[in-house]
Amino acid sequence: MDADLSREHEQLLEFLYACPVGLVEFDAMGAITMINPHAMKHLLPVAGMRDPGNLFAMLEGCAPELRNLLADYPKERGGICEGHRIAVDMAARRSGKDPKVLACTMIKLGPNRAMATFSDITVQVAQERRLKQSESWFGSLIAAVNDYAVLSISADGVIEGANAAFARQNGCAAGDVTGVPLDQIVSVTPGSGVMTVADQLRLAERDGWYLDESWQVRGTGERYWCQRLFAVRPELDDRSAPGFFVVLRDVTRDASDTSDLRRMLLFDHLTGAANRTHFLQLFEREQRRWRDARQPLSLILLDVDHFKSVNDAYGHPTGDVVLKQLTQLCSATLRPSDLFARLGGEEFAVLLPDTALMQAVAIADRLREAIEALVIPVAAGAVRITASFGCATATDACGTVDGLIELADVQLYAAKHGGRNRVHGQAHRSVEA
Amino acid sequence: MFHAFDEIDLGGLARMPLEDLDRLPFGVVGLDSEKLVVVYNATEAGMAGLARDSVIGLPFFDAVAQCMNNFMVAQRFEDEAELDEIVPYVLTLRMRPTRVRLRLLATPDAPLQYILIER
Numbered sequence: 299m300d301a302d303l304s305r306e307h308e309q310l311l312e313f314l315y316a317c318p319v320g321l322v323e324f325d326a327m328g329a330i331t332m333i334n335p336h337a338m339k340h341l342l343p344v345a346g347m348r349d350p351g352n353l354f355a356m357l358e359g360c361a362p363e364l365r366n367l368l369a370d371y372p373k374e375r376g377g378i379c380e381g382h383r384i385a386v387d388m389a390a391r392r393s394g395k396d397p398k399v400l401a402c403t404m405i406k407l408g409p410n411r412a413m414a415t416f417s418d419i420t421v422q423v424a425q426e427r428r429l430k431q432s433e434s435w436f437g438s439l440i441a442a443v444n445d446y447a448v449l450s451i452s453a454d455g456v457i458e459g460a461n462a463a464f465a466r467q468n469g470c471a472a473g474d475v476t477g478v479p480l481d482q483i484v485s486v487t488p489g490s491g492v493m494t495v496a497d498q499l500r501l502a503e504r505d506g507w508y509l510d511e512s513w514q515v516r517g518t519g520e521r522y523w524c525q526r527l528f529a530v531r532p533e534l535d536d537r538s539a540p541g542f543f544v545v546l547r548d549v550t551r552d553a554s555d556t557s558d559l560r561r562m563l564l565f566d567h568l569t570g571a572a573n574r575t576h577f578l579q580l581f582e583r584e585q586r587r588w589r590d591a592r593q594p595l596s597l598i599l600l601d602v603d604h605f606k607s608v609n610d611a612y613g614h615p616t617g618d619v620v621l622k623q624l625t626q627l628c629s630a631t632l633r634p635s636d637l638f639a640r641l642g643g644e645e646f647a648v649l650l651p652d653t654a655l656m657q658a659v660a661i662a663d664r665l666r667e668a669i670e671a672l673v674i675p676v677a678a679g680a681v682r683i684t685a686s687f688g689c690a691t692a693t694d695a696c697g698t699v700d701g702l703i704e705l706a707d708v709q710l711y712a713a714k715h716g717g718r719n720r721v722h723g724q725a726h727r728s729v730e731a
Numbered sequence: 732m733f734h735a736f737d738e739i740d741l742g743g744l745a746r747m748p749l750e751d752l753d754r755l756p757f758g759v760v761g762l763d764s765e766k767l768v769v770v771y772n773a774t775e776a777g778m779a780g781l782a783r784d785s786v787i788g789l790p791f792f793d794a795v796a797q798c799m800n801n802f803m804v805a806q807r808f809e810d811e812a813e814l815d816e817i818v819p820y821v822l823t824l825r826m827r828p829t830r831v832r833l834r835l836l837a838t839p840d841a842p843l844q845y846i847l848i849e850r
Contacts, residue, residue: 311780314826316794332826338798342821350821351828 320416326409328354328365337416340400344386353414359642360386360574363567364404364414366618370567371406378404378412383419385574388641388703396424397578450531451542455480455499458541467548469517480544484514484526493635499542501652502528505591511549523549566640568618569625577639577647581699584651588692595692596658598648599706600628600665603684603718605644616676620683623674631668632661647706655691659723662687666721686713689723736849737817741836744770744845758848762791766808769843778850780825798823799846804833812839822848 314321320337324330329352333341338350345356354365361384371378380403387397397420404414447464449457456479460472468475468483475483481495493501493510502508507529514524527545564576572580581597588595602608602624609617621644628638628646637649648665650658666687674681688710692702709722716722734743736757744752744759752759753773761770771786779786781795792800799805799820807814814837822829834847 308780308782308785311825312785312794315779315781315797318797330828333823333828334826335796335798335800335823338821338823338828339800342798343801343803345821350830 318417321413322353322416323411323413324353325411326368328352340386340416340418357384359645360384361402362640362643363573364402365614366568368404368406368412373406375406375408378406381419383423383575385578388574388578388700396420399423447546447548449475449480449483449544449546451480451499451544453541455496457483464546467516467522467546468514469520484524484544484546497635498528501593502530502542503540505593506530514546525549569621569640571625571629571646572637572639574639574641577637577641577649578699580637581649584649585692585699585702587651593652594654595702596650596653596655597690597692597702597706598650598658598662598665599641599688599703599710600646600648600662600685601710601714602644603686603714605683608681608683612676612678612681616681619676620674620681623672624669624683624685627668627672628665631665636661647703655689655723658689658691659721662689662721662723666719670719684719686710686718687721687723688713689721736832736834736847739847741815741838741841741845744836745841745843757850758846760791760796760846760848761843762808762846763843766791766805768795770845775848778824778848796822799833804835804846807835808837808844812837814838814844824850 314334317334317336320340321332321334322330322337322341323332341353341356342350344360346359348355348358350356354362357364364382367378367382381401382403384400384402385397386400398418399420400416401419402414402416404412406412447467448461449464450459452458456477457475458477460475462472464475465471480499484495498508498510507527509525509527511523511525513521515521525547529543529545531541531543564573565571566573584595587593602620605617605620608620621640625638625640625646628648632638632648635651636653639647639649641647648661650661653661666685669683669685672683674683688706688708690702690705690709705724709724713720713722734747734755744761749770749772752770755772755774758775758778759770759772760768760775763769768786768789768791771783773783776783776786779795786795789795792805799822803818804820807816814835816835818833818835820831820833822831829850832849834845834849836847837844
């Protein structure tokens with residue numbers, strides 16, 4: 299190599315060493331062919347004991363979906379994701395810093411070649427969040443008073459009356475809805491983390507009020523984002539069971555909030571379980587509710603036993619089938635108000651609002667039995683798995699999200715060391731460490 | 732005299748002439764209190780594919796070795812005045828993931844902190 303060329307080569311290396319964005323080139327299995335220092339700076343701390351020569355292995359703990367996004371990409375080449383967010387930390391770090399978030403852009407260059415960039419967007423995400431909080435605060439101040447529709451509901455959830463604003467908002471006359479059960483008017487998307495109208499009324503009855511929001515369809519078929527306050531109606535006389543008022547507010551939201559984007563942002567690409575981001579959002583919401591309303595809040599952490607040996611023996615595609623079936627099974631076993639989420643790799647969590655520890659342990663044991671009984675047919679025969687569970691319940695001592703996760707994690711560790719395929723759970727003493 | 736990766740000490744490194752540093756079988760990087768590169772031996776230059784002259788004076792953790800700019804390495808030098816530890820690590824020498832052992836060396840009274848890199 300002549301001197302000019304060698305100097306140019308050096309400059310190119312200097313350029314890549316100093317580049318403030320992470321760059322990685324890898325094959326279809328994730329084996330790294332090229333990686334710059336900025337990428338390694340972010341990846342190595344999350345890799346743990348996993349192979350630092352493989353991108354997907356390093357990210358298995360916090361972004362297992364990247365492997366599937368590449369594998370499922372149908373075209374020979376093209377952009378797979380842009381600015382895809384990876385929640386590295388589960389909650390604010392001990393130092394009080396904001397939880398770390400990386401953005402990943404991935405392109406496929408050929409059948410066995412892909413590239414990805416990584417950059418740290420922690421500050422940006424924290425700013426967005428603060429902005430969103432203040433926006434919704436100001437939004438609620440600005441909303442006009444006459445936008446509130448009010449329904450009067452009997453104790454058993456049947457509509458007894460509606461005001462004029464309800465007719466305007468929902469495009470049907472008050473007379474048309476009288477005598478109709480509330481759950482026929484208020485639509486609740488079934489699925490993880492969502493309570494039925496009956497559940498919501500039950501919580502309102504116990505606590506005096508309950509707040510919820512979701513898409514709602516008008517009589518005209520048009521949909522709008524609806525915030526609802528369920529409040530207990532003062533009793534008419536001593537003998538009658540208390541009814542409810544439901545206040546509905548039409549909140550204008552961007553129509554580009556399509557369900558596809560929502561799915562990609564909130565749910566794990568492979569299994570359809572809630573992803574880390576969604577889990578954290580709901581966890582924080584439930585924790586606020588727990589602090590305000592003092593309903594018990596429990597958490598189950600679930601880790602598939604010896605999952606690596608399934609991947610090693612049958613390959614990743616079989617491992618993926620196992621995770622999908624496990625998610626289906628758990629989602630079907632859990633109550634609609636429970637949230638089933640994939641935290642990473644073979645680690646899952648169940649968030650159980652309004653659930654005490656004993657109940658959480660019983661639910662975990664039901665999941666454990668169901669998983670143990672699961673037979674997954676594969677080309678080479680059948681795969682059977684077991685899982686270990688750690689359960690914990692929020693107490694005053696664990697005021698933060700990571701406090702409760704830590705408690706459950708200690709129990710999970712105990713379950714693993716106790717021989718796996720078991721449930722451990724313990725209430726945290728209310729002593730601040 | 733034989734100088735082993737895990738035996739050589741900070742004083743020995745500071746006293747060693749540059750031509751001897753260059754002959755060591757492992758990389759040697761010496762940083763001042765601003766984390767600017769003061770010492771960069773030939774072994775390290777060869778592994779990284781960089782010329783010594785272009786590296787001297789650069790902010791090491793920003794321009795040369797961002798892969799160490801996290802709590803596992805750079806933060807250690809911030810947090811601990813006295814440091815002598817061997818850390819298994821992965822560098823991206825010439826953009827290839829490369830498993831290495833790092834030895835982190837610092838004492839409060841020495842002017843330079845050292846990172847030794849063994850492939």
